Every structure is written in structure tokens, then in C-alpha cells.
Amino acid sequence: xxxxxxxxxxxxxxxxxxxxxxxxxxxxxxxxxxxxxxxxxxxxxxxxxxxxxxxxxxxxxxxxxxxxxxxxxxxxxxxxxxxxxxxxxxxxxxxxxxxxxxxxxxxxxxxxxxxxxxxxxxxxxxxxxxxxxxxxxxxxxxxxxxxxxxxxxxxxxxxxxxxxxxxxxxxxxxxxxxxxxxxxxxxxxxxxxxxxxxxxxxxxxxxxxxxxxxxxxxxxxxxxxxxxxxxxxxx
Numbered sequence: 001x002x003x004x005x006x007x008x009x010x011x012x013x014x015x016x017x018x019x020x021x022x023x024x025x026x027x028x029x030x031x032x033x034x035x036x037x038x039x040x041x042x043x044x045x046x047x048x049x050x051x052x053x054x055x056x057x058x059x060x061x062x063x064x065x066x067x068x069x070x071x072x073x074x075x076x077x078x079x080x081x082x083x084x085x086x087x088x089x090x091x092x093x094x095x096x097x098x099x100x101x102x103x104x105x106x107x108x109x110x111x112x113x114x115x116x117x118x119x120x121x122x123x124x125x126x127x128x129x130x131x132x133x134x135x136x137x138x139x140x141x142x143x144x145x146x147x148x149x150x151x152x153x154x155x156x157x158x159x160x161x162x163x164x165x166x167x168x169x170x171x172x173x174x175x176x177x178x179x180x181x182x183x184x185x186x187x188x189x190x191x192x193x194x195x196x197x198x199x200x201x202x203x204x205x206x207x208x209x210x211x212x213x214x215x216x217x218x219x220x221x222x223x224x225x226x227x228x229x230x231x232x233x234x235x
Contacts, residue, residue: 003040004060004232009098010043011067012091030065030116030212033222037229045094052094052101060232061112062102064095064119066210069174075125095119099126112231114224115206120176120197123206127180146170149187149195149209156202157186160227161220168209168221175208203231 008026016023026043034041039061046052056062071092073079099122102113115123121131148165151158166187176194179185187196187207195208205228211221 003038004229005058006034006039006041006229006232007044007055007059007062007098007102008034008041008065009094010045011065012088026065027212029215030063033212033215033225034063034229036215036222037225039225039229039232044098045090046097046101047090047093049097049100052097053104056098056101056104056111059111060235061114061228062098063228064099064102064113064115064123064206065212066117066119067091067095068118070095070118070121070125070131072125072131075131095122096126099123103127109235110201110203112228112235113204113206114228115204116212117170117208117210118174120206120208121174123204124176124180124183124197127183129180129183130177132175132177147189147209149189151196152184152186152188155184155186156198157196157205157207160205160223162223166220168207168211168213170209 008030010024010026013023013025014020024043024045031041044055046055102111103126113123125131146167147170148167150165151161151163153163176197179194179197182200183197184200185194186198189195193208197206198204205224207224211224215221215225
């Protein structure tokens with residue numbers, strides 16, 4: 001059986017192999033999780049929406065991966081929060097273009113999408129939702145910590161990773177606020193943070209934690225990538 005192509009927007013790096021030169025990358029754990037699921041991960045860097053649309057037309061699925069904070073000024077937020085750390089503008093452009101292109105396909109022949117951390121936030125704001133510039137930590141440590149999430153019963157997420165409380169590694173301070181039309185909350189933390197959302201057509205899952213970190217050893221994390229590639233094959 002052929003492997004569906006899974007597009008992954010690259011991450012920008014200013015230093016590669018100890019040298020100060022620009023480069024593009026994706027975590028090995030993420031690429032391996034897609035490969036274990038039976039997909040063929042393809043690193044992409046579209047600089048225009050047109051290029052992103054052409055890439056999506058060739059793909060079976062998309063993973064919108066994590067990264068630094070999204071610059072919210074182009075989306076109507078006038079100031080920059082002191083905690084924000086932005087990548088180069090080209091990074092935001094590539095992620096936004098790919099999210100837009102993937103979302104457009106959903107009208108006719110839905111494209112399976114797994115959005116992770118920053119990827120979840122990018123997808124939500126591209127589709128008309130809003131973002132908390134800074135989700136203040138109270139009872140849950142969201143920055144560089146593992147924590148539990150409560151899965152909403154009856155959701156696709158519950159079917160994929162199981163019911164009840166699940167754990168995962170988290171590292172964020174931005175978070176989704178109002179969800180885009182056609183999306184529903186599928187996991188939360190006890191402090192009220194939206195930890196997962198999904199499309200009502202069941203073709204998009206987005207999680208605020210990083211399942212790729214321990215997907216090699218934790219079945220419910222790998223299950224998200226298995227779901228993505230299975231959805232691509234049955235599309």
C-alpha cells in the first residue's frame with residue numbers, strides 16, 4: 001500500500017550545526033510518528049497561498065506543527081505581549097498559507113489535518129477564531145511541562161485517544177479563545193484552557209500539547225498520527 005504524502009511546514013532555524021546560517025527543520029520525533037503511522041512526511045516552505053494550494057493538491061494530509069508564538073498584529077491585535085517570541089515573518093507566512101490552503105479543501109473533498117500547539121492557534125485564527133495573547137498559568141503549568149487534559153465525551157478525539165483524562169507534554173503561553181465556526185472543544189484543562197478542538201465534520205483534530213514528544217512510547221499519542229494517515233487513505 002502506498003504511503004500518503006503528509007505535508008509538514010518547516011521550522012526556521014538561525015543556527016544549523018553550530019553555524020549561524022538560516023536553515024529549515026522539523027523534529028525527528030514528529031517525522032518518525034508520521035512514518036510509523038504509514039505516512040510519508042514531506043517538509044514544505046510555501047511563501048505564497050498559491051504555492052500552498054499547489055502543495056495541498058498533491059497531499060493526503062497536513063500536520064501543522066508547533067513553534068514560536070504567532071504574531072497577532074496582522075489579525076487585529078495592536079500590541080505585542082512581553083512573553084511573545086516571534087519567528088521570522090516568513091515562518092508565519094508559510095504556516096498561515098498552508099493552514100488556509102488545507103482549510104479550503106474541506107468544502108468539497110475534506111483534507112485530514114492534525115494541528116499541534118502553534119499549529120492549532122494558527123488554524124483557529126485563520127478560520128476566524130481568536131487567540132489569547134497570554135494564558136496566565138494558575139493551577140496548571142503549561143510552559144515546558146507535562147500535564148493532564150480532560151477529553152470531552154462523544155468527540156472524535158475521544159474515539160482516537162480514549163476517554164477520560166490523558167497526559168501530554170505542553171509548552172505554550174498563547175492559547176485559543178473563541179473557536180472558529182464549525183469547530184468544537186474536545187479537551188480542556190482544569191484551569192479552563194482549551195486543549196483540543198475538532199471540526200464538526202471530523203476531518204480536523206487540533207491539540208495544544210505535543211503528541212510527537214512521546215508518541216514512540218505512548219500509544220494514545222501515536223494514535224493521533226495513526227488517525228491522520230488512516231483518514232488520508234480513506235479520503
